[in-house]
Amino acid sequence: MVRIHVWLAKQIDISRRKAEKLVQEQQVLVDNKVAEVGQIVQGSENIMVEGRRVYPSQVDTQIIALHKPTGYACSRVSQNGQRSVFELLPPLSAGKWVLVGRLDINTSGLLLATTNGTLANTLAHPSRGFQREYLVRVSDFLTDVQIRQLKKGVALKEGMARVKSIASHGKATKGRNAWYRMTLLEGRNRMVRRLMEEMGVQVSRLIRIRFGPIKLEKQLGQGKFQKIDYQWLKNHLTQ
Structure with missing residues (x-):
């Protein structure tokens, strides 16, 4: 049993002060009731933060950066002759790898994977504001008007x-x-x-080179991965 802000800080990788502030602002629900400052929880309750369910982590958090090659799908099982990126990830003695977002089969570059599902959701959520940086090759040069339009905004189906x-x-x-x-x-x-x-231009090559503070290192070959220091990443999450 532990105080609610201490439990939240551990599960969603934020400082205890920030977790306590969420409780004070009534952004935390425990079994559909607004949590109170200092409330004791076991961790098995239905705990939600800003409308999202928080699940307790059952294994030590690991996170890796994979240099995804083209031709690999971000599905857990190979389909229709396509290979899965999960074939490139190291085996685990407990838990499973969860991808932080996805890259389509024809896109290469930086792909993050972690054993902590809540962390994966936190990193990928738009509210976190983590930048995704790409190198993109297109069929023709963009005009100044097109570049201004991309920065201003383009209407897609979902907004x-x-x-x-x-x-x-x-x-x-x-x-x-x-x-x-x-x-x-x-x-x-x-x-x-x-x-x-x-x-009006077509993408012929797309490479993700950065996700938030994590960069695709030049020495990391395609299909290879490297471990990310969890404490280092937590420091960026709490800033």
Whole structure:
């Protein structure tokens, strides 16, 4: 048994002070009742924070950065001859790997995986504001008008979407293909490709090179992974 703010701090990777503030602001429910400051919980209750269920972590948290190759799907089981990124992750003695967001089969680059499902949801949630940075090669150069439109916002089926920043990153050696460096604040399905399609250009290559504070290291080859220090990441989560 433990005080509610102490339990929350451990489960959703925030400081105890921030967890206590959530309780004070009545953002925490325990079994559908507003939690009280100093309330004691066991952890088996239905605990929700800002409308999202928080599940207790049953295994030590691990997190890794994988350099995903193209041709691998972010599904747990291989389908229709497609290989699964889970084939590239190290085996676990307990628990399972949970992906932090997804990359489509034709996109390569940085993909995060963790044993903590709550952490995965926290990292991927738009409210966290973690930037996703990409290198994207498209079929033609973008005009200044198109770049301003991408920054202002583009109407997609599920609502407006925009890029935080976009800049030229050189060009391919053949034809008029051009490279751009693009930063987003959310990770909707195929968002980069759909934004570019709205601009009338096609994406021929897409690489994610950063997710929040985690960068795709140049020495990390495709299909390889490296461990991320959990305490280091927690420090970024509590800032």
